[in-house]
Amino acid sequence: MTGGPGAQDAPHTFSDEDSAQGQDPFADLGEEERRELLAWVGENLPYVRRTAFGQRPVYWILGMGLAVGLAAYVGGYLIKSSATTEPLGLVGDLLYTFGWALWTGVVVVVFLQIIPEAKRRQFKGALDAYEAALREEAGVRSDEASPD
Numbered sequence: 001m002t003g004g005p006g007a008q009d010a011p012h013t014f015s016d017e018d019s020a021q022g023q024d025p026f027a028d029l030g031e032e033e034r035r036e037l038l039a040w041v042g043e044n045l046p047y048v049r050r051t052a053f054g055q056r057p058v059y060w061i062l063g064m065g066l067a068v069g070l071a072a073y074v075g076g077y078l079i080k081s082s083a084t085t086e087p088l089g090l091v092g093d094l095l096y097t098f099g100w101a102l103w104t105g106v107v108v109v110v111f112l113q114i115i116p117e118a119k120r121r122q123f124k125g126a127l128d129a130y131e132a133a134l135r136e137e138a139g140v141r142s143d144e145a146s147p148d
Helices: 016-020 031-043 045-053 056-082 086-145
Strands: none
Touching: 031 045, 045 056, 056 086
């Protein structure tokens, strides 16, 4: 920003260079829509932060994948077992295989990614609490040693 009058109070505007670097995701919106969207984000800031930095989208996607996979698996099994004609049996077999692959893939992701990540966060929290207790204890000792 320049040092001219009113420059300190002027809001930052995004240039073409900023939007080319991915700085402004709302660059393609009109000014009114952009202001409304930013106002909504401001009103729902805790929810937006939890969604942006948390695991909520991952859990939703895995839950939907599990539900769709199980539905396709069961539907494919029912079609495959009841179909006597070849094209319908092929569709049932494809649906059955797709459903099996989808829901078992979700289970693998849960065991290889989600559970270890949750354990890592637990250990990180325990380590942070331990380090905070050590800092607090060191602070108490330094206060006892000071002549004040």
